[in-house]
Amino acid sequence: MSSSDSRGEVEVLDDKYQVSHQQQPYGEKEKNGLINSDVETITSSVDSVDSKNPFLDPIVADHYRQLYENSKYECRSAFDPALEWTQEEETKLVRKLDFRVAFSACLMFAALQVDRANLGQAVTDNFLNDLNLTTNDYNTGNTIFTVTFLLAELPSQIISKRLGPDIFIPIQMCAWSIVALSQGALKGKASFYATRALIGMIEGGFIADLVLWLSYFYTSKELSIRLSWFWTTLSIVGIGASLAAFGILRLRGHLELAGWRWLFIIEGAVTSAVGILSFYLMVPSALQTKNKLHPKGWFNEREEKIVVNRVLRDDPSKGDMHNRQPLTPRMIWKSLTDYDLVPLYIIGLIAYAPTSTLGAYQTLNLRELGFSTFNTNLLTIPANVIHIFLLLGVTWVSERVNEKSLVCLIVPIYTVPLVGVLAFWKGEMISVWPTWAVTTLVLGSPYIHAILVAWVSRNANSIRTRSVASAVYNIMVQLSGVYAANIYREDDKPLYHRGNRQLFGLAISMFPILILTKFYYIWRNSYRDKIWNKFSAEEKQDYINNTTDEGNKRLDFRFAH
Structure with missing residues (x-):
């Protein structure tokens, strides 16, 4: 399945910029109580038509590049917001993942x-x-x-x-x-x-x-x-x-x-x-993947980049901790x-x-x-x-x-x-x-x-x-x-x-x-909608940049149900 076709959840998480968004076909966002922010900076890359890649906004990309460096994320060298690949490449790569991983x-x-x-x-x-x-x-x-x-x-x-x-x-x-x-x-x-x-x-x-x-x-x-x-x-x-x-x-x-x-x-x-x-x-x-048991590794350099970036575009938070971090x-x-x-x-x-x-x-x-x-x-x-x-x-x-x-x-x-x-x-x-x-x-x-x-x-x-x-x-x-x-x-x-x-x-x-x-989750989403919709564009921007709310306690997050 291509990342460009995915309707999965995209989560952009960290202390300063944290946006949660569930991608839906047009016409279904309001039905499911999901937000359509008019904030034009960080959220524009998330709530826009091309929201499958949250790193299209340079501010978000720069921020996460720094975050991945600070967290010593093991795949940070492959992070590339501008990387593009074809559906055929991804399908072939997912098949390889299914054999190697699944x-x-x-x-x-x-x-x-x-x-x-x-x-x-x-x-x-x-x-x-x-x-x-x-x-x-x-x-x-x-x-x-x-x-x-x-x-x-x-x-x-x-x-x-x-x-x-x-x-x-x-x-x-x-x-x-x-x-x-x-x-x-x-x-x-x-x-x-x-x-x-x-x-x-x-x-x-x-x-x-x-x-x-x-x-x-x-x-x-x-x-x-x-x-x-x-x-x-x-x-x-x-x-x-x-x-x-x-x-x-x-x-x-x-x-x-x-x-x-x-x-x-x-x-x-x-x-x-x-x-x-x-x-x-x-x-x-x-x-x-390259070691004594796998001298050639699993992937070539391009495949490595596709594996890493498709996962991060689906969920940028997967790079905010490294794989040996307690x-x-x-x-x-x-x-x-x-x-x-x-x-x-x-x-x-x-x-x-x-x-x-x-x-x-x-x-x-x-x-x-x-x-x-x-x-x-x-x-x-x-x-x-x-x-x-x-x-x-x-x-x-x-x-x-x-x-x-x-x-x-x-x-x-x-x-x-x-x-x-x-x-x-x-x-x-x-x-x-x-x-x-x-x-x-x-x-x-x-x-x-x-x-x-x-x-x-x-x-x-x-x-x-x-x-x-x-x-x-x-x-x-x-x-x-x-x-x-x-x-x-x-x-x-x-x-x-x-x-x-x-x-x-x-x-x-x-x-x-x-x-x-x-x-319960409908009620929680509705409660947040009432508060969020009263915010002006500037208040929404300020909340996204400065709130101390974390994870699913953020006002701009909506629960799946």
């Missing part, structure tokens, strides 16, 4: 998902009985993993920002793969809990770290689509892992080891290989106390509970329904296939119509009737195939995670808030996993009517949450 990110995420999901396959091979664990012990293990995972989110983001994702992510992967492989030697409850804690602690923050790395190479609109590929990998891995487990678990008894032990050993070794490979796959930035305590605190992002955090806390609960118990429930170990793993595949199509579809529609809140309503519209069937199922006997069919459809429900991650990023409106808010949002998602893992209880088996009624209530709650979120 594909590598998906491969690394696949390794993460293998070690997060293989516990579900292990329980189909008498994992709990072999270790003398109960369903509640299994719940506790999942809870320990989720708690340590979420507690590591923010610290991991801080470390990654200091060391650089290209260094920290490979270290993370190699470290957790060792622990994942060691699960093949589990002896009982204590070792099960210990490995769950260690894996969660090491993996925590990995997703936010990887998204940060992706943002170095893609524009905002491109990023949301690549994120949908990112989470599509989750379902593809689910299919592959189920097929692999079908074969690996047949090794039960070989060398006197249980099948689930072979599963952890083999898949842990695979993850370790990907972790080592990631040292080769990742580079610090577009201008830092977040200060003050920056972290201001980002943590940003109340305007709370509605999005609430969505993350509620939206995925039904699928989290059913997903954690899918294989265990199928075994209890009477399916064999091998058929159980095969029966998990249809949910992943449905998940892929609905994830890509809902993300594409959201970007296509430039709408988030209302598009996300498809989740409760889809899940409420299905979870209602499970919650109010009549009789005491289990209807095997209907139960599997309904559960499969719920697990394949539209996944709005890619939309929410991009939404948080757009409404953060600053580098420091974007970094911290991504971690906080993921913490909310992990918190939902904590309570979701404990909704199904031993005394509620086998139909889990009580637990499913709780999931039904959570699914219904998404209707008012999403609607209120939209109205």
Whole structure:
């Protein structure tokens, strides 16, 4: 996609000049409450017809050139406000980025998902009985993993920002793969809990770290689509892992080891290989691709300039910190106390509970329904296939119509009737195939995670808030996993009517949450419009040049909804 065709958000951020603008086709700006400033200096380059390049104004260009120098931005030497390129050049370059960056990110995420999901396959091979664990012990293990995972989110983001994702992510992967492989030697409850804690602690923050790395190479609109590929990998891995487990678990008894032990050993070794490979796959930035592993680098000089300038024209704030610059305590605190992002955090806390609960118990429930170990793993595949199509579809529609809140309503519209069937199922006997069919459809429900991650990023409106808010949002998602893992209880088996009624209530709650979120941002934008429209041209100019308001607290910023 060409930067000249992008309708993504352009954010011009810094202490003196800070303008936020969402590019829209003519006729849609007033409808969405976006500003049309009559300020003729800095904002003229942003609100004009040619606003795709905010550096056309010499004042803005000079200012950002100095800002990038002061921040020691690693790609500052490639900054060129006058650089032009063709659609053909950019299309070819984006394809190269997709292979070098997006594909590598998906491969690394696949390794993460293998070690997060293989516990579900292990329980189909008498994992709990072999270790003398109960369903509640299994719940506790999942809870320990989720708690340590979420507690590591923010610290991991801080470390990654200091060391650089290209260094920290490979270290993370190699470290957790060792622990994942060691699960093949589990002896009982204590070792099960210990490995769950260690894996969660090491993996925590990995997703936010990887998204940060992706943002170095893609524009905002491109990023949301690549994120949908990112989470599509989750379902593809689910299919592959189920097929692999079908074969690996047949090794039960070989060398006197249980099948689930072979599963952890083999898949842990695979993850370790990907972790080592990631040292080769990742580079610090577009201008830092030449090294011992890449003697020729990824790009020629012109390609380097196009990669850097297309990203900066989409979001000039991406150069106001360098890729080894840490977040200060003050920056972290201001980002943590940003109340305007709370509605999005609430969505993350509620939206995925039904699928989290059913997903954690899918294989265990199928075994209890009477399916064999091998058929159980095969029966998990249809949910992943449905998940892929609905994830890509809902993300594409959201970007296509430039709408988030209302598009996300498809989740409760889809899940409420299905979870209602499970919650109010009549009789005491289990209807095997209907139960599997309904559960499969719920697990394949539209996944709005890619939309929410991009939404948080757009409404953060600053580098420091974007970094911290991504971690906080993921913490909310992990918190939902904590309570979701404990909704199904031993005394509620086998139909889990009580637990499913709780999931039904959570699914219904998404209707008012999403609607209120939209109205909240509409109200915030309208409130700012009233103040901003009362300003004269001189007052607007003075505000832009001298205000102490920062990030999304600026009067000239409008929230996406």
